[in-house]
Amino acid sequence: xxxxxxxxxxxxxxxxxxxxxxxxxxxxxxxxxxxxxxxxxxxxxxxxxxxxxxxxxxxxxxxxxxxxxxxxxxxxxxxxxxxxxxxxxxxxxxxxxxxxxxxxxxxxxxxxxxxxxxxxxxxxxxxxxxxxxxxxxxxxxxxxxxxxxxxxxxxxxxxxxxxxxxxxxxxxxxxxxxxxxxxxxxxxxxxxxxxxxxxxxxxxxxxxxxxxxxxxxxxxxxxxxxxxxxxxxxxxxxxxxxxxxxxxxxxxxxxxx
Amino acid sequence: xxxxxxxxxxxxxxxxxxxxxxxxxxxxxxxxxxxxxxxxxxxxxxxxxxxxxxxxxxxxxxxxxxxxxxxxxxxxxxxxxxxxxxxxxxxxxxxxxxxxxxxxxxxxxxxxxxxxxxxxxxxxxxxxxxxxxxxxxxxxxxxxxxxxxxxxxxxxxxxxxxxxxxxxxxxxxxxxxxxxxxxxxxxxxxxxxxxxxxxxxxxxxxxxxxxxxxxxxxxxxxxxxxxxxxxxxxxxxxxxxxxxxxxxxxxxxxxxx
Numbered sequence: 001x002x003x004x005x006x007x008x009x010x011x012x013x014x015x016x017x018x019x020x021x022x023x024x025x026x027x028x029x030x031x032x033x034x035x036x037x038x039x040x041x042x043x044x045x046x047x048x049x050x051x052x053x054x055x056x057x058x059x060x061x062x063x064x065x066x067x068x069x070x071x072x073x074x075x076x077x078x079x080x081x082x083x084x085x086x087x088x089x090x091x092x093x094x095x096x097x098x099x100x101x102x103x104x105x106x107x108x109x110x111x112x113x114x115x116x117x118x119x120x121x122x123x124x125x126x127x128x129x130x131x132x133x134x135x136x137x138x139x140x141x142x143x144x145x146x147x148x149x150x151x152x153x154x155x156x157x158x159x160x161x162x163x164x165x166x167x168x169x170x171x172x173x174x175x176x177x178x179x180x181x182x183x184x185x186x187x188x189x190x191x192x193x194x195x196x197x198x199x200x201x202x203x204x205x206x207x208x209x210x211x212x213x214x215x216x217x218x219x220x221x222x223x224x225x226x227x228x229x230x231x232x233x234x235x236x237x238x239x240x241x242x243x244x245x246x247x248x249x250x251x252x253x254x255x256x257x
Numbered sequence: 258x259x260x261x262x263x264x265x266x267x268x269x270x271x272x273x274x275x276x277x278x279x280x281x282x283x284x285x286x287x288x289x290x291x292x293x294x295x296x297x298x299x300x301x302x303x304x305x306x307x308x309x310x311x312x313x314x315x316x317x318x319x320x321x322x323x324x325x326x327x328x329x330x331x332x333x334x335x336x337x338x339x340x341x342x343x344x345x346x347x348x349x350x351x352x353x354x355x356x357x358x359x360x361x362x363x364x365x366x367x368x369x370x371x372x373x374x375x376x377x378x379x380x381x382x383x384x385x386x387x388x389x390x391x392x393x394x395x396x397x398x399x400x401x402x403x404x405x406x407x408x409x410x411x412x413x414x415x416x417x418x419x420x421x422x423x424x425x426x427x428x429x430x431x432x433x434x435x436x437x438x439x440x441x442x443x444x445x446x447x448x449x450x451x452x453x454x455x456x457x458x459x460x461x462x463x464x465x466x467x468x469x470x471x472x473x474x475x476x477x478x479x480x481x482x483x484x485x486x487x488x489x490x491x492x493x494x495x496x497x498x499x500x501x502x503x504x505x506x507x508x509x510x511x512x513x514x
Contacts, residue, residue, distance in 0.1 A: 033359035070357060075332070083290075093396045100327060102290035139350045 001154050001180070002256050005249035006057055007050055008071055008222030009162070009184055016118050016151035019060040022159060024077035025070070025222075026054055032070055037140070038225035039189045045071065045223045051252030054080055062086040062115060066125075066161040067144045068097050071223045078102075088113070090122060090145040109147065121148040123172045125163030128196040141196060148176045155179035155257050162188075162219075164195060165202035173210045180257050181210060184219035185233065186226030199228050200236045207242055214257070215246045222251075258411050258437070259513050262506035263314055264307055265328055265479035266419070266441055273375050273408035276317040279416060281334035282327070282479075283311055289327055294397065295482035296446045302328065302480045308509030311337055319343040319372060323382075323418040324401045325354050328480045335359075345370070347379060347402040366404065378405040380429045382420030385453040398453060405433045412436035412514050419445075419476075421452060422459035430467050437514050438467060441476035442490065443483030456485050457493045464499055471514070472503045479508075 002014040011022040029049045034041035050057065058081050065073050067090060078101040081087075086105045089095035095106045107113065109122035123146040126133070133141060146161040146169075158178035163169060173181075183206060187199030197219065198206075206215060220230045230248050237243045247255060259271040268279040286306045291298035307314065315338050322330045324347060335358040338344075343362045346352035352363045364370065366379040380403040383390070390398060403418035403426075415435035420426060430438075440463060444456030454476065455463075463472060477487045487505050494500045504512060 033357075036353055036356035036361075092393045096293055096393070096397055099293035100290075104293075136349045136353070140353055 001149075001157060002254060003180070003182070003216060003249075004254045005216075005218060005251055006052070007048060007251045008046060009066075009219045010057070011159075011182070011218065012057060012060065013149075013157070015149050015157065016116070016154050018062065018116055018118060021058060021060040021063045021081075023066055023072035024057070024063060024081065025072060025074045026050065026057065026076035026080060027074045028076070031076070032074065034224040035070070037137075037191050039191065039193065039227060040224045043224040047222055047224065048251065058082070060085070062088060064088045064109075064120075064147060064159075065094065065098060066090060066146065066159070067127075067142060068094050069142075069162070072162070073098070088120065091143055094143075109145065117151060119150040121150070121176070122146075123148055123158070123160075124168035125161045126166045126168060127162050127164075128190070128194060129164055129166070132190070132194050132196075137190060146172065148172065148178060150176075158182070160184065160198075162197050164198055165205040169206065170209055173206070178210065178213055180216065181206060181213050182216045182218050185217045185228065186219045186221070186223075187228035188219070188223070188225035189227050190225065196225070200233065203233070203246065204240065204242070207246065213245065216255070217246060217248045220248070258406075258414060259511060260437070260439070260473065261511045262473075262475060262508055263309070264305060264508045265303060266323075266476045267314070268416075268439070268475065269314060269317065270406075270414070272406050272414065273373070273411050275319065275373055275375060278315060278317040278320045278338075280323055280329035281314070281320060281338065282329060282331045283307065283314065283333035283337060284331045285333070288333070289331065291481040292327070294394075294448050296448065296450065296484060297481045300481040304479055304481065305508065315339070317342070319345060321345045321366075321377075321404060321416075322351065322355060323347060323403065323416070324384075324399060325351050326399075326419070329419070330355070345377065348400055351400075366402065374408060376407040378407070378433070379403075380405055380415070380417075381425035382418045383423045383425060384419050384421075385447070385451060386421055386423070389447070389451050389453075394447060398447075403429065405429065405435060407433075415439070417441065417455075419454050421455055422462040426463065427466055430463070435467065435470055437473065438463060438470050439473045439475050442474045442485065443476045443478070443480075444485035445476070445480070445482035446484050447482065453482070457490065460490070460503065461497065461499070464503065470502065473512070474503060474505045477505070
């Protein structure tokens, strides 16, 4: 398989001969206002430009949208992705939202969705912790998912999506024993200061729970709520002796597994 | 007060010296694909152009968004309405969605919101009936509201919003005794054939329940799910002897009360 970090949570993944686009945020730098109720919301998003032409990013066989927050599914994605391209959604409601933008070739992921011999398994995620998931923030943070990719000729890949470390991630690691794990680990925070995706301690938990896996840190240095930079994560990994199995790609960087 | 039908559910209302923009759908004709899971979804929306320049429509003191479906709050509205203009939302979640587009001067309507001496009262609505409001359609149809406008120098105005006739509308009529009532009465339908706003029979119920009021039929001839045209509604009103108190404005038409 080939992994390419595009920007923020947006990735290109080639897996068993099929090309996937994950969580397309394709807006130009600064096109979205800072996200309300998050830290550093005075900064416009995305914080940086795409590392390559949009045409390259959208030249795929299918799109996977883990949820429809504007850093995972934005206006430029809705406009530029061909309307007949297959788009996988996490829920029927997300599928409807994607259809609203004119996409008609949509599918909802389940526990074992077959796509050209690849098994895509929707996995649970939790976009924050505890009381934060109740009330208004619960509505705003909403449903999220991850996806496990399996194929007889490939290593098992686990895209965790926008989630903190919690028992759902632990169970996914135990059930699927993934070889490669992509973690959204920018330690994004909503006000006053509540984490909604993984930070350093969450990465450490995954590192311990998946002792044979390679971890990839994604969603870094790209949108206003992130509080953990690549530089700070690299320092943490270095201090903790975790650099052997955790990769921190720059935008545009590729890995082959 | 002055009422001006703009297009679909979009209205300009001048009330007690303040100018309101209601449910701005400002996209050019055909900019939105037909709404999924609705009748006639092969038709692009809006079905017709605006009857006047956008600049005229958005030259107001405040905006009211009864809910965020794309025929009530669209991309052109998000882009063209000044970001510092006051926008009233029905719920904190809708307010957050509006803030996501960069609007920061937002307020959530309640039972008696004061705006420059005008009392705006949020009223209940039901965007369909019975089992339709459960499950996926329930999520899609979501929360909706209406608004009652009151001021010592003005007649009482009831904007019912996207709702069918049900006990919540009956109670609003009984509680507020409005003089002027705006009904979204295009009989819009979701598949297979379920009404989600008022049709002829709902209009008749309101006509009977508010014997002193003038009714205005809005949301007509503008988006794909509508099944009741102005022409058909006028025939019904004529046949039933209801033309005395029900107005069916064309796009751009004004009334003063």
